[in-house]
Amino acid sequence: xxxxxxxxxxxxxxxxxxxxxxxxxxxxxxxxxxxxxxxxxxxxxxxxxxxxxxxxxxxxxxxxxxxxxxxxxxxxxxxxxxxxxxxxxxxxxxxxxxxxxxxxxxxxxxxxxxxxxxxxxxxxxxxxxxxxxxxxxxxxxxxxxxxxxxxxxxxxxxxxxxxxxxxxxxxxxxxxxxxxxxxxxxxxxxxxxxxxxxxxxxxxxxxxxxxxxxxxxxxxxxxxxxxxxxxxxxxxxxxxxxxxxxxxxxxxxxxx
Numbered sequence: 001x002x003x004x005x006x007x008x009x010x011x012x013x014x015x016x017x018x019x020x021x022x023x024x025x026x027x028x029x030x031x032x033x034x035x036x037x038x039x040x041x042x043x044x045x046x047x048x049x050x051x052x053x054x055x056x057x058x059x060x061x062x063x064x065x066x067x068x069x070x071x072x073x074x075x076x077x078x079x080x081x082x083x084x085x086x087x088x089x090x091x092x093x094x095x096x097x098x099x100x101x102x103x104x105x106x107x108x109x110x111x112x113x114x115x116x117x118x119x120x121x122x123x124x125x126x127x128x129x130x131x132x133x134x135x136x137x138x139x140x141x142x143x144x145x146x147x148x149x150x151x152x153x154x155x156x157x158x159x160x161x162x163x164x165x166x167x168x169x170x171x172x173x174x175x176x177x178x179x180x181x182x183x184x185x186x187x188x189x190x191x192x193x194x195x196x197x198x199x200x201x202x203x204x205x206x207x208x209x210x211x212x213x214x215x216x217x218x219x220x221x222x223x224x225x226x227x228x229x230x231x232x233x234x235x236x237x238x239x240x241x242x243x244x245x246x247x248x249x250x251x252x253x254x255x256x
Contacts, residue, residue, distance in 0.1 A: 020200040020201055020203075020204055020206075022164070022201070022209075023103060023104070024068070024159070025070065025102065025103065025104035025107055027071075027106075027107070029070050029071070030070070030071065033246070035077035035078070036077075037244050037246075038155060038187070038244060038250065039074075039077060039081050041241040041242050041243075041244065042081065042082075042185075042241055043241075044081055046151075047062060047096070047150075047151070050151065050182075050183055052096075052150045052151065060095075061095045061096070062095065062096045062097070062150050062151075063096075063097055063099070063140075063141060063144060063148075063149045064078075064096065064097070064098040064149060064150065064151045064152070064153070065098075065099050065100075065137065065149040065151070065153070065180065065181065066078070066099070066100040066101075066152075066153050066155075067101065067128060067152065067154040067177065068101075068154065068155070068156075068157035068160075069100030069107075069111060070102055070104075071110040071114070072100055072107075072110070072111025072112075072114065072115065072121075072123055074155065075098060075100040075111070075123070076114075076115065076117070076121060078098075078153065079096070079117065079120070079121055082096070083096060096120060097120050097121070097122075098120065098122070099121075099124065099137075099149075100121070100123045100124075101124050101125065101126035102123075102126070103125065103127040103128075104125070108123050108125045111123040124136075128161070128173060129169055129172075133176075134179075137149075137180055138180075141180075148179075148180055148181050148182055149181040149182070150181070150182050150183065151181060151182070151185065152180060152181035152184050152185070153184075154177055154184065154185070154186050154187065155187045156187050156248070157173075158173060158189065158225065159194055159197065159221075162194075162211070162217070163197060163210075164209060164210060165210075165211065166210075166211040166215065167211075167216050167217045170217060174228050174229055175228070175232065175233055178229055178233035178235050178253070178255070179233070183252060183254050183255070184229070184252070184253040184254075185250060185251070185252050185253075186225065186229075186251050187244070187248050187250050187251075188221050188222045188225050188248070188249075189248060190220075190221055190222065190247070190248065191218055191219055191220070194212065194215075198212050225251075226251065226253075230253075234255060234256045235255055236254055236256055237251055237252070238252050239251075239252040240252070
């Protein structure tokens, strides 16, 4: 069967990245997967649909979390996208703050240096697989008098945690994200991406991912994620925004 154009583009573009990024921290990620690939599927009125804007008191802050933000291009573009009908000044009645993090400190430095909204968008280095990450993220939320982030986005991160840390870490990541937010917008890489990532490493003469051959969670990864979130994390799937050019679904989950 012929490979769809989107799949071929993903494989050929990522293969040009130096080092084939063991943790998905590609240095030029947004040159081959620009923010618009996701934003074209996400309604600009999303915050309002989730009850996070006009229905709130003017003094109430809306908190967003972007997991694995890379160099911050998508984080900033998403912030603009969701607030495009409102002024972006810090004294806007709709006060929206976004926290983006990535384990790659060099990428975070790039994000910090290119951030046009430092009063409302913050980028920090953080490894979500570490227990200390929960404390740091909770502390951020509490500074605004909130108990959770209103919206958490996790775009194409789960596979890297899964490959590097195994099945238990994959499920623990989902549980941690669910505990941190009211709504979770999740993009899970399908199993074919796992095979491609492992193949890129082998082509470079590097050893395989530690857990690739022993993973029990395989096949329909999105279905596994959905099952865990709904059965173990008190969340429910409320909407699918369709599939990206790389045929990955964007799934919105809500805390029950």
